[in-house]
Amino acid sequence: MVEVEVTMFKNWLDLIGVIQDSKGDTELAKCPSCDCVGSIDFQYVGSKETRIGYIDVWCTSCYHGIHMSRVKVPDGFEMLPFGCDDATLAARIPNFTRVEPVSLVDK
Numbered sequence: 320m321v322e323v324e325v326t327m328f329k330n331w332l333d334l335i336g337v338i339q340d341s342k343g344d345t346e347l348a349k350c351p352s353c354d355c356v357g358s359i360d361f362q363y364v365g366s367k368e369t370r371i372g373y374i375d376v377w378c379t380s381c382y383h384g385i386h387m388s389r390v391k392v393p394d395g396f397e398m399l400p401f402g403c404d405d406a407t408l409a410a411r412i413p414n415f416t417r418v419e420p421v422s423l424v425d426k
């Protein structure tokens with residue numbers, strides 16, 4: 320986990336919207352952490368019944384990313400099922416460093 324400025328964290332969150340709007344085409348998406356273009360990848364993991372789950376978004380250049388839980392998996396997006404084995408998850412989702420907004424409370 321690494322703490323980043325709130326604006327950078329927001330840019331990561333905005334990528335989820337970009338992914339949804341582009342139907343998953345991240346070729347033109349820019350990494351908020353390292354400014355690399357076309358390095359963003361993502362994966363939904365969730366329940367096929369409710370289509371509720373989480374999304375991991377990461378950069379294949381700097382391996383920073385975010386994890387957002389309790390999201391709706393939009394129609395047309397592939398997802399891995401909840402409870403699938405670690406090897407399946409690891410084959411798809413790299414071990415990336417999660418960015419978190421810098422906490423303002425203890426400053």
Ligand SMILES: [Zn+2]
Nearest residue numbers: 350353378381
């Ligand atoms: Zn990056």
